[in-house]
Amino acid sequence: MEANANVIISREQLAQFLTISERAVYPLAFDRQTWLVVLYEGEEYAGYQFRVQR
Template identity: 55%
Template sequence: MQYPKSERFNSRQLMAGGVVLLSFGLLLDLHSLPSFLSKRTSGELCQEVVQSQTKLSRQQLARLLTVPEGDKKQKVQEILKDPYCKLVDLQVRVGATAQREAYQLEFEPQTWLVVLYEGDQYAGYRFNIR
């Protein structure tokens, strides 16, 4: 049994429309994942607020950039002082638990500095735009 051309054309349109809707739905679903949210990223919620008034100055940031990775945690903490908050610990490497502290930048309030420590060693930093 053969269908008229107009019905086959409509079924193709229906199929194309369904694919577009499915793609759009998947795109929206991906944006609802925590890693795509601007104010919250996976594992980036404060576990404990230490000093809610803390803001990191340009001078403190510049001094931090002179500290090599692997240096003592105490040296970094002397420069940065108390963090805004401590983030949830995570395991970066097998057998090594990393602690993270977050600091809001005084000169760029939407940007936070997240400092990573492994035990008593400074392991690095990254910026988080919220």
């Protein structure tokens, strides 16, 4: 994951983001170093990503 140096968020924006978004993290049974991260905004599905812990 890369940071976008052109985007700067305020404390208020950060607080809002952290309260709106929820993440559920699930380690994969066949590869414990890889996690499925599911993103929700409130009760609504918003996306997913895989995180590899190496």
